Amino acid sequence: MHRGIGQAFQLSRKMAASGGEPQILVQYLVLRKDLSQPPFSWPAGAVVAQACHAATAALHLHRDHPHTAAYLRELERMRKVVLEAPDETTLKLLAETLQQKNIDHKLWMEQPENIPTCIALRPYPKEEVSQYLKKFRLFK
Numbered sequence: 001m002h003r004g005i006g007q008a009f010q011l012s013r014k015m016a017a018s019g020g021e022p023q024i025l026v027q028y029l030v031l032r033k034d035l036s037q038p039p040f041s042w043p044a045g046a047v048v049a050q051a052c053h054a055a056t057a058a059l060h061l062h063r064d065h066p067h068t069a070a071y072l073r074e075l076e077r078m079r080k081v082v083l084e085a086p087d088e089t090t091l092k093l094l095a096e097t098l099q100q101k102n103i104d105h106k107l108w109m110e111q112p113e114n115i116p117t118c119i120a121l122r123p124y125p126k127e128e129v130s131q132y133l134k135k136f137r138l139f140k
Helices: 003-017 044-061 066-073 088-100 126-133
Strands: 025-032 080-085 105-110 115-121
Touching (some): 025 044, 025 066, 025 088, 025 126, 044 066, 044 105, 044 115, 088 105, 088 115
Parallel strands (some): 025 080
Antiparallel strands (some): 105 115
C-alpha cells in the first residue's frame, strides 16, 4: 500500500473511532481577477487554464501528503473552491502569508512572461486554512 494512502486511511479510521465523520477536504484556489479585465483582458479560457495548472501542480507536489491521497481516492467527491484576488500584489501577499504559516501551496507563474496568476493549496480541512482565505470572495 502506498505510504500516503495508508496514513490517510489511518487518519479516517481515527476520525471514525472518535465518533466523528471523516474530514471533508477542500482544495482552495485563488485566481487573479484583474487578468480578465483591461488592460490584460485575457479570454476566459486562458484564465481558467491558470487555475487548472495551479491545481494540478499543487496536487502533484503534495501527492504524498495523507490529505492529498485521501482527496484523490474519491474522485467523484472532490471539492474545490475558487476565490478571486483583485491583483498581483494581493496574490503575492497571500503567497507570503501562506509560506510564513507553513500552508502547502503552489503559486503558479505563467511562462514565459513570469506572471503570477493563481495560488492553489493542497487539499486541506476547511477549518485549517479558512482564516487565511476569509477576505477573498468567490471568483465571478
